Amino acid sequence: xxxxxxxxxxxxxxxxxxxxxxxxxxxxxxxxxxxxxxxxxxxxxxxxxxxxxxxxxxxxxxxxxxxxxxxxxxxxxxxxxxxxxxxxxxxxxxxxxxxxxxxxxxxxxxxxxxxxxxxxxxxxxxxxxxxxxxxxxxxxxxxxxxxxxxxxxxxxxxxxxxxxxxxxxxxxxxxxxxxxxxxxxxxxxxxxxxxxxxxxxxxxxxxxxxxxxxxxxxxxxxxxxxxxxxxxxxxxxxxxxxxxxxxxxxxxxxxxxxxxxxxxxxxxxxxxxxxxxxxxxxxxxxxxxxxxxxxxxxxxxx
Numbered sequence: 513x514x515x516x517x518x519x520x521x522x523x524x525x526x527x528x529x530x531x532x533x534x535x536x537x538x539x540x541x542x543x544x545x546x547x548x549x550x551x552x553x554x555x556x557x558x559x560x561x562x563x564x565x566x567x568x569x570x571x572x573x574x575x576x577x578x579x580x581x582x583x584x585x586x587x588x589x590x591x592x593x594x595x596x597x598x599x600x601x602x603x604x605x606x607x608x609x610x611x612x613x614x615x616x617x618x619x620x621x622x623x624x625x626x627x628x629x630x631x632x633x634x635x636x637x638x639x640x641x642x643x644x645x646x647x648x649x650x651x652x653x654x655x656x657x658x659x660x661x662x663x664x665x666x667x668x669x670x671x672x673x674x675x676x677x678x679x680x681x682x683x684x685x686x687x688x689x690x691x692x693x694x695x696x697x698x699x700x701x702x703x704x705x706x707x708x709x710x711x712x713x714x715x716x717x718x719x720x721x722x723x724x725x726x727x728x729x730x731x732x733x734x735x736x737x738x739x740x741x742x743x744x745x746x747x748x749x750x751x752x753x754x755x756x757x758x759x760x761x762x763x764x765x766x767x768x769x770x771x772x773x774x775x776x777x778x779x780x781x782x783x784x785x786x787x788x789x790x791x792x793x794x795x796x797x798x799x800x801x802x803x804x805x806x807x808x809x810x811x812x813x814x
Contacts, residue, residue, distance in 0.1 A: 533584070535788040537666055538795075540579050541716070541781040543592035543751030544772030545572045546635060547620065549613035551600035564775050565597060572620050574777035580625045582812065586782065587626055588663070590670060592751040592770070593633025593718030602642050607650060614654050630657055631672035633718040633751065639690065640683040644676065660699055662706050667787055668746075671706055673717040673734075674699065675724050693719035697729050700737070707741040712790045720750040721763045739764035746792050749781065756802050768794075775805035782810055 546568045555562040579586050596613040600606070607614055621628045630651075637647050651657045660674040678694025679685035687694070695703065707713065715738070717724065727733030738745060745765035754775055759767040771779035782795040796810035 535786060536584075537785050537787065538582075538584050538586050539588040539590065539783050539785070540586045541590045541592060541749055541770065541783065542572075542575060542773050542779070543718075543749075543770050544594040544633065544754055544774050545591065545617065545620075546594050546597040546772070546774040547572065547613050547617040548597050549600065549611070549616050551610070551612060552597070560775075568597070568774050569616065569620065571773045571775075571777040573623070575773050575780055576620065576624050578777070578809070579780065579782075580623075582782070585626070588665065588670075589621075589624055589626055589628045590672070590714075590716055590749075591621070591628060591630045592716045592749055593631050594635040594751065594772075594774075595630050595633065597635050599638040599642050602638070602646075604646065604650075607654070614650065618655060629663055629670065629672065630655060631716055631718065632659060632674050632676055634676065634690070637676055637681070639676075639681055644681065660695075660702070664711070666785075667711065667790075668785060669706065669709065669711040669713040671703065671713060671715045673703060673715060675717055675719045678725065678728060680725065691723065693717075693724040694728055695725075695734055697732075700728065700732060700734065703734070704737055707737065707744070710741070710744045713741075713745050714792075715745060715748045715765070717748065717750055719752050720757070720769045721748060721759070721767055735763060741765075755805055756800050756807070758802065771800075771805050771807055776807060778807045778809050779805070780807075780810075 548565055556565055596617045600612055648659050659677055661672055663670040675693025675695060677699050678696040679687040680689050680692040680694040682688055724734055726735035742764035748765055748767040750769045753769050754772040756771045757769040770781055773779050783792050784795055785792045799808040799810055801807060
């Protein structure tokens with residue numbers, strides 16, 4: 513079997529020969545990195561979960577180093593939530609007096625050669641012990657990241673939605689249920705304004721659409737909105753379940769749930785975008801082992 517060192521040598525040889533094609537660009541997607549720190553106290557819910565949590569730094573670093581070597585180069589990376597794993601303290605000053613998982617996560621992703629755009633996952637909150645406002649302020653201070661936002665790049669739009677700002681994650685709401693996601697009316701209005709631009713769009717949201725509220729205000733909600741704009745949505749990508757699933761067009765636009773680097777350093781999506789045809793393809797899709805945590809390393813030779 514080919515070890516990672518030999519594979520890296522082949523990758524380097526392929527990189528030297530490759531060149532970007534006109535009208536195309538490339539980006540990567542990763543999810544559920546779950547970075548911890550020296551303050552972490554376990555165990556997790558299962559032996560595999562406990563084992564994996566101590567390997568998150570090494571696996572994200574390995575994924576980063578692999579992605580950095582690709583040629584044509586990835587131009588952006590999108591991280592679909594659970595950037596770090598829970599909060600070691602509910603005290604604001606703790607995060608500025610100590611080096612925590614919040615800092616370690618950024619330190620690792622700062623090593624990417626291309627910009628990394630992060631969105632929130634459930635472990636990036638700690639409701640109700642830590643308020644959502646606390647988490648939003650911490651992300652703003654440490655990462656300059658808003659709770660939800662979009663990125664426009666080369667005629668395409670990339671939307672990071674946040675399924676934790678609605679009533680299902682509001683402890684004062686009768687709809688409070690942390691197993692379900694919701695956006696809230698304000699974010700829904702913002703999302704519709706973004707989608708109404710009808711640019712070719714990728715949507716990232718941490719919870720799979722199956723567990724996100726379909727409607728929230730009468731008949732107004734994310735699911736009908738995605739169907740309304742499905743012709744301009746290239747793909748919806750989620751994490752959270754840590755395994756690979758293909759929901760096809762169950763929710764309108766194509767929808768993948770992706771594996772986690774927490775369990776596999778090869779759990780990434782490498783996407784080639786054709787700006788002439790307004791289309792895309794996932795380069796490493798043949799390597800994905802569906803319904804598992806795992807994917808084989810991407811071979812740039814095809």
